[in-house]
Amino acid sequence: MISIELIRKNPDYVKENLSKRDQILSYKIDDILQLDEERRQKIKNLEELRAVRNAKSKEIGLFKKQGQDTSLLEEEIRNLKDQISELEDVVARIERYMNDLILRIPNLIHESVPFGVNEHDNIEIKRYRDIPKFDFEIKDHSDLCVSRGFIDFDKASEISGGRFSILRGPLAKLERALTNFMLDINMKNGYEEISPPHLVKDIALIGTGQLPKFKEELYFIQEDGLYLIPTAEVPLVNVYRDSILKEDELPIYLTAYTPCYRREAGSHGKDIKGLIRQHQFDKVELVKITHPDSSYDELEKLLNNAEEILQLLELPYRVMVLCSGDIGFSASKTYDIEVWIPSQDKYREISSCSNCEDFQARRANIRFKDETGKNRFVHTLNGSSLAVGRTLVAIVENYQTKDGKIRIPKVLKEYIKEEYI
RNA sequence: GGAGAGAUGGCUGAGUGGUCGAAAGCUGGUGACUCGAAAUCACUUGUGGGUUUAUAGCUCACCGGGGGUUCGAAUCCCCCUCUCUCCGCCA
Structure with missing residues (x-):
């Protein structure tokens, strides 16, 4: 707050x-x-x-x-x-x-954030790698994967309803490989791997800003008063709730792989087809707890850490600075990374990296003792290492071949032995 | 789910109705001693709010959370949450 x-x-x-x-x-x-x-x-x-x-x-x-x-x-x-x-x-x-x-007032916006009303006013600041050219008629990931028997949307909706999916065989394995790959890179970059709870109390969600304002986005277990996490950011930031850290403990880098559960209320009709928008998706998340003086440097580094994953996967992407009208509730400044989706002929969000400054720290009461002995609020940052489901979409579409196969990116060779699936 | 024990400051741990915001020890800080350090000694060391130019002073609240009894509650009563031990169940 x-x-x-x-x-x-x-x-x-x-x-x-x-x-x-x-x-x-x-x-x-x-x-x-x-x-x-x-x-x-x-x-x-x-x-x-x-x-x-x-x-x-x-x-x-x-x-x-x-x-x-x-x-x-x-x-x-x-x-x-x-x-x-x-x-x-x-x-x-x-x-x-x-x-x-x-608690319902959003965070203040950093001075470097451009003014704008909605997502159309976001500003592109970087583009990486040319978009691929295909000399054949491409398929979208959904058609391709369904025809190969890699995804079963019909059975999933029978079991769970719309916006759920069943990944099978090689694609399920590719998903697991991606998760491991991201976690390994993150650990190389100095992040501690965390395996957090997926069900949390309301205080945790108030701490990160999802509550009280965005209750309708969350799955709630009535009997136990617990919510399914919409992102690992929630448990990760709350690892340090109600604590007074020593200044030399900062910055703290955490990473976690978790499924994320979102009701997608208000998204009716959006991205109906495929894996782009699901009620449940995997994500590898990055969270930083930092000194207020260095949080914007840390944001740049966080963004680089997320970009590195796409660079290693050799996927074309661009980086956007979100404008004032599109920035999230808890964030002071946000970069979105958008990956190229050939079937849609456009870039789609695959990561969002934000500096929340002391907004979450106040709510979750996370402080540190500075050199004068005064307790001050830390700054918290979070970013998707990448949303795994959308990364899967990007790989399937960008790496598809004429005969409907998917080439495995070089960096995943140590996780998946095959050349193609 | 059943039975029992417990929750006190950064940590350990006293405190069963009044000068207790809380003993003692540890940790941390400052100073003395020392060429320096260790050891030792002295002093000091919680959080939030209100008032205020003030990190001064004054003041209020906080001993897991909420309610109650009382002129007065860390201390007595009720409810809840969590932790631990044993039993049951179980991946």
Whole structure:
């Protein structure tokens, strides 16, 4: 969440910044300011009363020791009690309301983020490798894989419904190879491999920003009050929740492979065919916990780490800076990596690398002790090493041959012995 | 799922109604000693909020979470969560 001190001290700056995302947010800032004012006033009253009560109670203790009568003092305090508990209720109510409001305010945007309304205003900053030319009629990954018996969408929808898939034989193996390949590269780049829980409590999702605002995107297990993770970012960032790190522990690099579960509410009709948009997909994730001073350098490095995977797989891609209107709720700045999908004749998102600055750190209460001994919030970053399912799509389509086979990228040779599948 | 034990500051661990924000030890910090270091000694070392120009002072809250009893709760009562041990079940 945004710092309330910052809202209080510089409301105009906050409003101006948030209005780059959405004009309506500035009204909410006004609401928060008003509540904050009220809250502080009430707290002041409350604490004065409590101070009086505490002093008198202390006196009673002393008097009783001396065997003196204290009934008068006790009566005085009894009169305070109702006022105190009434004020306590008021303060608690204001704080709950204020908290709920502020948890729904998105992060402030970094100054280098371009202004824009939607995804069309994102800016391309880099392109890697020429798009492939085919001297035959290409197939999309879905047709190709179904015809080869590598994917069974029909059976999957019978078992689980739409947007699920069954990968078979060589394609299932290719998926596993990709996961291992990404994890191995990430470990080479200094990331610690984590195997996290896939079911988490609401506090974890509040910590990373999916809750309270995006509940409808999440699968929820009613009986146990647990959510299926929409990304490994959630458990990874929460590994350090409620902790005070030593400055020399930073930066921390984590990587994890997990399935990701998303309801895709509001995506009706989008990417109906194929593996592009599924309710369940595998992803290898990168998370960094860093010092605030170095988080933007770390973001560049994180992006490079994700790009390296595509470069090694020899897949054409481009890098986009997301504009202010398209950037995610928790992020201050985001790069998307888009891979070339021949059948769609366009680039599609395959990784998203973000610096959340201290937005998640505040929510998850992740701090470090700086050299002066002061506790400060860390910065958190996350990025897809790559979304495995979409990488699979990109490989199938970009590496397809005239006779409907798929060439295995060179770097995967140590995971898959065949030349083609 | 059944039976029992427990949850206290960065860590270990005292504390069963009043001067306890909390003993003691460890860790960390500062200083003394030393050429320097170790050892030793002295002092010091929690978090968040309110007020404030202030990292000063004053003040409030916090001893797993929530509620209650009381003038007063780490301490008593109720509920919940989590951890540990044993039994059962189970990949």
